[in-house]
Amino acid sequence: MMANLKELAKQKELFTGGHRACAGCGTVMIARQVLMASGPDTVVVSATGCLEVVSTIFPFTAWNVPFLHSAFENSGATVSGVEALYKSWVRQGKINKKINFIAFGGDGGTYDIGLQSLSGAMERGHNILYVCYNNEAYMNTGVQRSGATPKGADTSTAPVGKVKKGKEQYRKDLTAIMVAHGIPYAAQSIAGNWRDLTSKVEKALAIEGPKFINVFQPCRLGWAYPPELTCEMGRLAADTCTWPLYEVVNGQYKITYKPKEKKPIAEWMKLQGRFRHLLKPENKALLDELQNKTDKNWEALLKKEAAI
Amino acid sequence: MAKTNIVAKTGNEAMADAMRQINPDVVAAYPITPATEIVQIFSGYVADGLVKTEFVPVESEHSAMSACIGASAAGGRAMTGTSSQGLALMAEMLYVASGLRLPIVLADVNRALSSPINIHCDHSDTMMLKESGWIQIFSENAQEGYDNMIQAVRIAEKARLPVIVTTDGFIISHGMERIEILSDEDVKNFVGEYKPEQYLLNSAAPITIGALDLPDYYFEHRRQAAEAMKEAKSIILDISKEYGQKFGRSYGLFEEYKLSDAELVIVAMGSTAGTTKVVVDELRASGVKAGLLKPRVFRPFPKDEIASALKGAKAIAVLDRSDSMNGNEGPVCLEVKAALYDKGLAKPVVDYIFGLGGREIRLQDVEMVYNDLASMLKGKTFDKVNYMGVRE
16 A cells, blocks of 8 residues: 555655755755655645745745745644635535645744644644644754754753753653643654655544644754754654654554664764763763653553553 | 615624625634624534535634634635733734735724723724724724725725724623624625635645745835735725615715714714714714714724814814823824814814723713813813723
């Protein structure tokens, strides 16, 4: 059922080149692959953020599907309205073909300012797929901390200083919050594994009701790494289990990628400027704490999968 | 003449009935006093299958307007209702709706803004958004609220601008009145089918809506919206005229009540205009040349027409049911004064801020204003802004 890479590559591009994203940007990779999986009968709604800003500079657009942006915090509500009209038109016999409704938001527009609108949309059960491109900070406004920023990361509003070591709190587990809404499909994926992402999108779109995919999106600007390493950065996140790949179908957990050899998080951190301070000997305690937390989270996930 | 059904309804019931007859594709709303009933009643129509509407009971007013924007951009008729804090919470999205030129219709039941929190009528909520690019139509009573809602659909779609129709909180929204309701068929024919040129659900012809508009184009797009607001005036007049011809109730940009030979003139909007009419009648009976100008369309503000209508007035009082908190006049008075200035009409104009937070306005209060105008003509001076009915 899942398309192979050759087939995907032959499709008409629904998210085209010519956009103005940074070299090595993970967001546009995610958008392109999500649309490859959804096909042309898709309406996209996007929150304000990098994705919208780099792809729709008037009079140009990178979208070969209908696209709507209304504001930052309301992708969930806006797509609810689009999908509501579709339902009304189906009832009136004005439309009969299947259309996919996909909303995109960054971690700011999803974890934080957009959480209410997202939660409302999920609770009401709209037939939509919400994709969070999660680069773990407010990258569009200059790398400020968000609810998705991991503890210890250096950001412009949680900087490393003489007494503080970057962000002081653990990140919010948004995927768990989405699972708690009782939606039929929630998953985590990464930019850097096209097969994992496209197959999760295909699977999600085949299910009626609200779906959520939290896609880990390396940001070469905010994380400070060489642009050619984006895919590698995503894969390392999965290999270190800092960003486990799994899906939750009707409440049942399934880990979709288990690293053969679980790597230490420092392997992933050392390639990024935002964690540079954590690798200094004086911050070893914090690094150990983060490794410990990552291990515990992974163990907990394994238990959730085993509990089925 | 079209068949009408005479019924007793509250303002909220009348608005809900108008919505049922309009039968929009999508209604998204969040409850707020005193507007709650409109969509509460309407959701009953949805539950009974009387409308084709998809009702979206959202988690906030911000999301209500966001969902209306989604539905409207997708190609459908979208409506909502709110009041006060709800309208304030929507504010960001109201600008998005008008900037995207989406013909959404909103029933706003006028209520004071916090703080202090207060659930009763004044016009602060609508006035806060007078620069939002929404057409604003005020109603004197439930009948007008009903008639305005039906016309608003056509006005919005022709002008490609969203429309707010207001009623006064509690005074109209909860007051029971005699109303003439049109037949469902007449409303259906009047509003017709909405046929957007470009819309999201047409995936065969994909469009991008809500693009990033940098210095290259933003100004041009705002200019186009400003032009649309200017042109809306004649659209409103045409549609109001058609409504009058079909259904016998005619509306203009404003109403002139015994104004043609009036010397002492009050300018008042909403339910207060009705109160003022009673006083005008009484004063006329005793030979006083009193008159009323009731703005119906506050956005776009018909300044030339209002200035012309006020040409014969010797003294003018504007009743503002909100305060601009600007150290100067209230919003309606400022508009009226600007209109007169541009026509070279240097008339004595005095502003009365009144009725904030639902403070009652009585016949005696309005009569006092006319008395003030009379004494103004005899040389008595007044502050340019007066607070009427407040303990000081």
